[in-house]
Amino acid sequence: MIELKNVSKTYQMGDITVQALRDVSLKIEQGEYVAIIGPSGSGKSTLMHILGFLDRPDTGAYTVFGEDVAKLKDDKLAILRSNVAGFVFQQFYLLPRTKAIENVELPLIYAGKKELRALAHEKLVQVELSERENHTPNELSGGQQQRVAIARALVNDPLVIFADEPTGNLDSKSKEEIMSILEGLNKKGKTIVMVTHEKEMAERAKRIITVFDGKIVSDVKKTDGLFLHKGERKLDAVQLFARKKTNFWSALFMDHLPQALKSIFSHKMRSALSMLGILIGVGAVIAMLALGKGAQQSMEARLASLGSNLLMLTPGSSNVGGVSLGAGAVTRFTLADAEALSKAGGSIKRVSPTVSGRAQVVFENKNWQTRVQSTGVDYAELHAANPEFGRFFTAEEVKSRAKVVVVGTTVVSNLFGNSDPVGRTIKINRINFSIIGVLPQKGSNGFQDQDDTMVIPVTTGMYRLLGKVYVDSIDVEAVSLDVMADAAEEIKQVIIKTHELKDDSSFQIRNMEDIQNMMKSVTNTMSMLLGSVAVISLLVGGIGIMNIMLVSVTERTKEIGLRKAIGAQEKDIMMQFLIEAIVMTVSGGIIGVIFGELISFIMAKLTGWPVIVTTLSIVVSTIFSATIGLIFGIFPARKAAKLNPIEALRFE
Structure with missing residues (x-):
């Protein structure tokens, strides 16, 4: 089913080059139960990461049902992980503040499947945890959390379950429960590849591979090592990389938006602080423009009440662009x-x-x-x-x-x-x-x-x-x-x-049109000044959004690694973080509109100044806030999308 030929892998750690794998060749058939053991630093985890499409070999070939997958791009590997692999990790990697059943649903979202809740419930029943499906990880024991992780690994019906130290953090009773589940899955034909440092757990497998110093030094198969079935699944190239196509808008509103909203509501304080800058910026835009518009209309009304056939005689020469047209004399x-x-x-x-x-x-x-x-x-x-x-x-x-x-x-x-x-x-x-x-x-x-x-x-x-x-x-x-x-x-x-006098250079005669133009210029300048201050507030809010989103990417590095491990492509991660930024800025913008109207009302009541909130200012502010979210959300979203799944999972 899967085969490695002369695979090598090196890592650069500062000035030191670490040879993690050296010319490893290995073939695993469908239905096997394989345990990979070895001391720390032997390369056993690196071997499993390559087998599970989480990493690529530097040299050598890796084939799945005869298809070479060693040099595939990230998105192709993501689809392969979704279709072929299910992962069980020592650290569980369950999303905090997220129900067990919602954790199990995650791989289905990226596979484009429907009826998520029914399929997730079915797998929780299979691992005997359906009665706890609405509990969050902090309400579950270690063994229960690992069972949720196994249900998550099974939900896409993968060909292979890759288990990395699945019993490492568990008590003896929980260890037995997890091993029994894995053995039961193998007896039903599921291929199991398990990395462990516990010899007694490895002995329960049907094939034990020992890795030392980046090489396979022992590969022992027991006589009853295979549980092959007549109906074993074989996938061709089309099936390996098949992913159900979904309409962009359907994926946006049915998949990405709910995920973004869950993340926002699971971190309420962080989200509120992110929205605060945009809220203040939009509120300032609304209030400032309302004040400027009110002043302009009030000025126009006052000038209109004076009559259009009014002339004003004042001392001093005329000015154009701040330059006096007279010689300095004043009448x-x-x-x-x-x-x-x-x-x-x-x-x-x-x-x-x-x-x-x-x-x-x-x-x-x-x-x-x-x-x-x-x-x-x-x-x-x-x-x-x-x-x-x-x-x-x-x-x-x-x-x-x-x-x-x-x-x-x-x-x-x-x-x-x-x-x-x-x-x-x-x-x-x-x-x-x-x-x-x-x-x-x-x-x-x-x-x-x-x-x-x-x-x-x-x-x-x-x-x-x-x-x-x-x-x-x-x-x-x-x-x-x-x-x-x-x-x-x-x-x-x-x-x-x-x-x-010789001429009229020492006095001015202004008609109402001149006065109106002058006052319009003044009010327009004031509106531009107030608007500029408000726009700067919005930009500062946008920078705040970007900063908090960058912090969020760092905080959620392991979550991003998990999502990529279970089948999320770069576009899925980028879309989620981008939508989070846009949702926060638009929400902040909408609240900011209400806040701006409230401030305008208070200003009008306390000062008696006329304030006029226009529909245009509301629409422009809302659109601008969404644009701010889009612009300042792109960089954090791209950073999240480009993370390597293994490096992300190891992040401390």
Whole structure:
């Protein structure tokens, strides 16, 4: 059935070359019960590893039913292990935190077989352990664990059972139970190849091969050595390397995904820590983009409320890309300029000068720091600020520098609570003002509360409160959109004439489109900045996933060796680890979306800032997290897939 001819194997251990096998020739027929014995370091385990397709000879030939398998690639050897060999190891190599029946099912998964549970149960019945099939390895005795390992070796109905020191870690009673099972299998025609250092166990075999210093020094067959049967199985080349083909998606969802999920849930803390980085990253993306989108929409709404036919006159030269287009001169504006513009007529409809500052407001035992805007009577119409309660100040009150004020709702809530403030007297920078109205509520604008403000007559602000002699800006409303260019030209000519200027290089006239473009640029820059921070968080989370997956590969080296020993190909191992990474990142991404929405809601409640969570940000974040899992999961998955099964099983 299987035959070795002049097989040699060497290992390099540092600077030392170890000759594990030297020109070994051996033939094992179907139905034999072979024990391989020898002292430690004699080469007996290396011989069994080559016989069991776990390793390759350096020289010589190895045939199975006449087919040369000595130089096969890893995936072909994996199929051969699945079809021909069943392994029983001294260390059991059962997956921890995994039920006995699930351990027995493992070879069936890689063989592409169905009805896993029924076949696994059948083999546990065969080794008299079906009543413990739902117990994990730590709930089983050593002998019971080895019986699970034997059931796992039998589940694919292999031609040969390779047993490496199967009784090495067991008490005398368990040893007897295991040997009885192996002998029973041999009597039914199963080929047994056992490595042992216990002579009394070897004596129970029908053929004893002694290995010393890498050579077979003795090969003794007993007279009743063969239990051949008329119905013995013989496999041709096609059958040796046959593996049931499965649909990719079927294998993904029926085989690889359940295995990945079992691994994730069996290491809950490690998996949770892996997901944490992605969770925070996705949550940050959602919250940051929601904040940026909210600020942008709020800004657009505010600009829209001002009207599209508004022009703003400000001192200083224009800037393009941070470069001043003027020679450094700045024209300061006064109330006389506003008066001149209002009398210009033509395309100009309304004019409102503005002087801004901050002031301390006191009412009884309460005080509040807020923004003060000193404006003209047309401010309310220009800025959609007609009072909800009370009234706006009049031209006469502007002329007389009246100490009257229209307050925003934030100021009202902080100083008066739910009380009506109209008619009350407050102190602004220790000066008494009478409240004549309450501004309409506008909400937050990005990082600024639009309701945290007060409006007073421009003359009052300049000469009584803020001590300024120049206005900060002048808002001008054109008669209609069609005459915006004419209005801008009229403003320019009035200012040039009033200030006796050569040109308009020392002041700026901006229309709403310019202002909107500028604000969009600001909000887009802010969104990009916030998004960049969030993306960096995601990348850091991805690196964290890769690090933990690499640690996981190291921790699970023996598990990987076991899976490859029972028939897993490189693609199976790679797919499992890759799916684990993707499942963790996608799960972290989904939880991160919920976390991001929660953070956005809390930010909106605590700060009053507008936040808008878009479907696009959710979809992009989820897809990006899956991509992160794919990218950062490939390296650990490839590392796991390339492990040599024997080196992996020996890993300490």
